[in-house]
Amino acid sequence: MVSKKSSINKKCIDYGSLRVGAIISDRKHVVNINTVKSYIAAVKDMSAGFFLLNPPYCIPPMAISALSIRGAIHDLSIPGGTVHLSQEITYYESVQVDDELSCLAYLKSNNVRNEWRFLNISLEVRKSTRLIMTGKSTIMLPSP
Amino acid sequence: MNEYVELKSVIKTIDLDLIHDYAKASGDYNPIHIDKEFGENSQFKNNIAHGMMVAASISEFMALNFGLDWYKSGTMKIKFKEPVFPNDTIITSGTITKTTIIKKQEQIACKVTVTNQNGVIAISGDTSIFKNKNESGMNKP
Numbered sequence: 578m579v580s581k582k583s584s585i586n587k588k589c590i591d592y593g594s595l596r597v598g599a600i601i602s603d604r605k606h607v608v609n610i611n612t613v614k615s616y617i618a619a620v621k622d623m624s625a626g627f628f629l630l631n632p633p634y635c636i637p638p639m640a641i642s643a644l645s646i647r648g649a650i651h652d653l654s655i656p657g658g659t660v661h662l663s664q665e666i667t668y669y670e671s672v673q674v675d676d677e678l679s680c681l682a683y684l685k686s687n688n689v690r691n692e693w694r695f696l697n698i699s700l701e702v703r704k705s706t707r708l709i710m711t712g713k714s715t716i717m718l719p720s721p
Numbered sequence: 722m723n724e725y726v727e728l729k730s731v732i733k734t735i736d737l738d739l740i741h742d743y744a745k746a747s748g749d750y751n752p753i754h755i756d757k758e759f760g761e762n763s764q765f766k767n768n769i770a771h772g773m774m775v776a777a778s779i780s781e782f783m784a785l786n787f788g789l790d791w792y793k794s795g796t797m798k799i800k801f802k803e804p805v806f807p808n809d810t811i812i813t814s815g816t817i818t819k820t821t822i823i824k825k826q827e828q829i830a831c832k833v834t835v836t837n838q839n840g841v842i843a844i845s846g847d848t849s850i851f852k853n854k855n856e857s858g859m860n861k862p
Contacts, residue, residue, distance in 0.1 A: 612746070619742035620777035621733050624784040628792065635792050639780035643773050647748040657752040657759060661772035663800045671792040 590654050592694055592718060595687050601698065602648035602682040608636060610674050616640045635671040641678065641710055642666050645700045649682040649714065653696075658719045662695075665713040672709055679703045685713065694720040728786045728831065730814040731778050735770050737807040743774040769804035775843055776801075778813040779833050783848055786815075787829070790850040799833075799846030810838040815848070827852040 595601070613636050617625045625637040642664075672678065685697040700712035744755050749771055752759035760768035776799060783791040805811055815833035822828075828851050835844040 615742070615746040619739060619746040620774055620781070621739065622777060622781045622784075623731075624781050628784065628789065633789075635789065637777075637780060637784070638792050638795060639773065639777045643747045643749075643777075646773060650749055650751075655751070657756075658763060659751060660753070661801055663798075664772065664776060665796075665798045667796045668792065668794060671789065 592653075592687070592696070592720075593689075595684055595696075597684055597686060599684045600681065601684055602652035602680065604648045604652075604680050605677060606644055606680060607675060607677050608640070608644065608672070613637070613640060613674060616643065629674070633671065634673050636674060636676075638666075638668045638671070638710070641668075641672055641702055642700075642712060644678070645680040645682065645702050645710065645712065646714060648680045649698050649700070652682070655716065656718060660717045662715040662717050663713075664715075667711050668709070669711075670704070670707060670709050672704065676704050678709065689720050692720055694718045724817050724820060726817045728782070728815050728817065730812055731782045731785060732810065732812050733778060734808065734810045735774070735805055737768065740768065740770050740774065740807060743771050747771065747773065749773075765804050765806075767806050769806060770809075772801045772844075775805045775811060775835055778811060778835055779844065779846070779848065782813040782815060782833065783831075783850065787850045787852075790852055794851040796849045797846060798848075799844050801844055803837075803841050803843050805835075805837060805843050809843075811843065812836050812838075818847075823851075 622637055628635045681701045682698050685699045688695045696716050698714045702710040740754055744750050753763055754771055813835045815831045818832050819830040830849045833846055833848050834842050836842050
């Protein structure tokens with residue numbers, strides 16, 4: 578996978594200072610065939626190979642979701658022990674190998690309950706200007 | 722398609738090697754997934770599979786039952802209820818709950834669950850697709 582344009586990449590993030598609406602990741606990726614094959618092997622997706630190797634040669638949609646979440650995970654430098662609570666995803670178009678994708682993640686909410694911080698992150702993936710996927714991830718971080 | 726139809730299930734075993742493979746493929750190296758000691762000291766007392774790795778079985782399930790319509794128009798709203806541990810066997814199953822015609826296209830809604838070998842629900846949620854969707858973006862906001 579070729580990645581271009583990283584956004585915030587702080588080593589030590591004060592999660593309490595993150596404001597709703599803040600862009601936490603803005604990256605471009607070109608997903609190559611080897612990356613897709615590694616993903617399919619790791620999730621043991623028995624149907625994905627067919628769609629990848631036959632017209633219209635589509636990438637498994639969850640690989641796109643994983644890619645968009647990857648940007649948020651990296652650019653937020655999330656701490657060990659963070660737990661994924663819920664996920665919403667909508668796909669609008671299929672994606673092919675070597676398509677260039679823009680993955681944007683921004684903060685929807687930021688709350689602390691008990692010992693945990695809850696971040697709600699909105700995800701958008703575009704191919705050129707066309708919307709490919711939207712999503713919403715809720716993660717729970719150990720709160721300092 | 723008829724409502725309340727049980728769809729074809731997906732069954733697989735998730736071992737530690739696969740979790741490490743997923744960490745590499747996804748770039749998610751959270752130690753709760755891959756560090757033995759960290760896992761043992763966590764609230765789960767073990768390493769756990771990545772949520773999105775387990776959720777990938779729902780994507781496979783939807784593609785198995787609805788083909789490319791899932792790729793082009795799928796929606797998923799899921800909750801991670803319980804962790805999946807190394808060597809758990811997960812069963813992803815679901816039922817069609819509703820079919821609706823929206824702008825002359827058939828939308829099929831499903832209830833899906835991922836359970837482990839003991840019947841514990843790891844993920845539950847709702848999915849949908851538009852049948853025979855073209856690339857015009859039927860469900861675009």
